Amino acid sequence: MNSFLAVFKRELKGYFTTPLAYVFLVIFLFFSGYLTFRQRFYEMRQADMQTFFMNLPLLFVFMVPSTAMRLWAEERKVGSIELLFTLPVTITQAVLGKFFAAWLFLGIALALTFPMVITVSYLGDPDVGLIVTGYIGSMLMAGGFLAIGCFFSAVSKNQVISFVLSVVACAVLVFAGMPTTLNYLSGFLPGGLVGAIEGMSFQTHFESIQRGVLKFQDLSYFVFLMVGWIAACTVILDERKAK
Amino acid sequence: MISAKELRRSFGPVIAVDGISFDVAKGEVLGLLGPNGAGKSTAMRMLACFLRPDSGTAGICGHDIQREPIQVRRCLGYLAENVPAYNEMTVGGFLSFICDVRQIKGGDRKKALDRVVPMCSIESVYHQTIETLSKGYRRRVGLAQALIHDPDVLILDEPTDGLDPNQKHEVRKLISRMSKDKCIIVSTHILEEVEAVCSRTIIIARGRILVDSTPQELKEKHKCSLDAVFRKITRTKVA
Structure with missing residues (x-):
């Protein structure tokens, strides 16, 4: 087993040895269900999961940074980073190991929303393709948020500061694509710039995937976002690990 | 097995390690001595490839700490000062x-x-x-x-700190037992420990090596206990 897998395994186990994972899962599952049903899931009389997926960006803005905040901040605060980086592990291996462990954990959280799929399938005849792309989009979005959270977790030793910074960063990226924001911005910004801001938002690409089509530009947006923030995390960690 | 060449590292305006060079061979136990803040831990962290030196380098088991940190870490056992876990x-x-x-x-x-x-x-x-x-x-x-x-090389930063006298004795015995076929660096404040386990000692203050000798030689040269030698050297030469 190489060092990447060792870090990955330890991190994933770490979630479940503390109450953190269970608290997170309960709160996430409660709110993802609550928000869906509050928004007239039954009254719409449509067997699809659109309402469910529409609420995820907002939920993720808070939930993903709370998973990500401990990744490096805790390691630096407790000092275990000195242990980790005197073992034969490169920074990239460690960053990726932790990132993928947290991503898989979020994947587990998403997978546990399966009763929603069962409910919809029981009530009607939903479009399976839409549900699948919905989940793929949600996973990609979780990965994007997580990469941002990972970066801010490496920035500060303080978990609360990491959390707040990544919530703000994620919120900016979500709200930049909301119609109200774009309307407001188009009042005084040139159209090209508004388009560029829209193109940089999570919301735009997430909604595009929700329509059931996996476009290259949406996929590449999320991939670039993750690669970029993870690379930045690696650089900043190398810089700050001993401070 | 360890050879440090002109290792230097500063944190902002503070120079923690100021160009130290030494070699340690297999079978040797080197005791790093020095007052608080002398640069012992920083030097050890550089050797363990946790901190990058500003200049200078070191070789451990034939691998350079700057170019091949992963290979160095493979052949090295490192115990940090505050025992991170x-x-x-x-x-x-x-x-x-x-x-x-x-x-x-x-x-x-x-x-x-x-x-x-x-x-x-x-x-x-x-x-x-x-x-x-x-x-x-x-x-x-x-x-x-x-x-x-x-590992062939062991770097132990204050390995007996916080242990009770029995445990201290055990750890010292362990270090002595392992010393034959390994190369060990130990940092400590406890001078009796140096006498008990170290075959050589380096005294550092303000990032510089003041003395590189054996505990016996030091005692004979200064005709007093190691405790007194330490005070004499670190006080006079630093002041």
Whole structure:
């Protein structure tokens, strides 16, 4: 087993040895269900999961940074980073190991929303393709948020500061694509710039995937976002690990 | 096996290590002595490839710490000063994580654990989580972590700090026993420890090497106890 897998395994186990994972899962599952049903899931009389997926960006803005905040901040605060980086592990291996462990954990959280799929399938005849792309989009979005959270977790030793910074960063990226924001911005910004801001938002690409089509530009947006923030995390960690 | 050349590192305006060079051969136990803030830990952290030196370099087991940090870490066992560990893990879980990272598998892993657990006397806390351990046990777990891959080079930053007199004695015995076929650097404030385990001693203050000698030589030269020698050297030469 190489060092990447060792870090990955330890991190994933770490979630479940503390109450953190269970608290997170309960709160996430409660709110993802609550928000869906509050928004007239039954009254719409449509067997699809659109309402469910529409609420995820907002939920993720808070939930993903709370998973990500401990990744490096805790390691630096407790000092275990000195242990980790005197073992034969490169920074990239460690960053990726932790990132993928947290991503898989979020994947587990998403997978546990399966009763929603069962409910919809029981009530009607939903479009399976839409549900699948919905989940793929949600996973990609979780990965994007997580990469941002990972970066801010490496920035500060303080978990609360990491959390707040990544919530703000994620919120900016979500709200930049909301119609109200774009309307407001188009009042005084040139159209090209508004388009560029829209193109940089999570919301735009997430909604595009929700329509059931996996476009290259949406996929590449999320991939670039993750690669970029993870690379930045690696650089900043190398810089700050001993401070 | 260890050769440091002009290692230098500063933190902002503070020069922690100011161009130190030394060689340590197999079979030697080098004691790093010095007042608080002398640069002992910084020097050790650079050798363990945790900190990058501003200039200068070092070779450990033939690998350069700047160019081949991963190879260096493979042949090195390092115990940091505050014994960093994953507090929520059990001792057993922690050691098997170290085995995973160091790629000790199957039968080798069992052998390594069977060797290192009794050696550091941590059988009784094997299933306990690390955060519940006393300082002494925690340090012994750190020691087990550093020894699990039977490294050629050991760097131990204050290995007996926080241990009771019996445990101190045990650890010193352990270091002496291992010293024949390893190359060991120990930093400490306890001068009797230097006499007990070290075949050579380097006294550092303000990032510079003041003395590189053997404990016996130092005592004979200054005709007093090591304690007095230490005070004499670090006070006069630094002031």
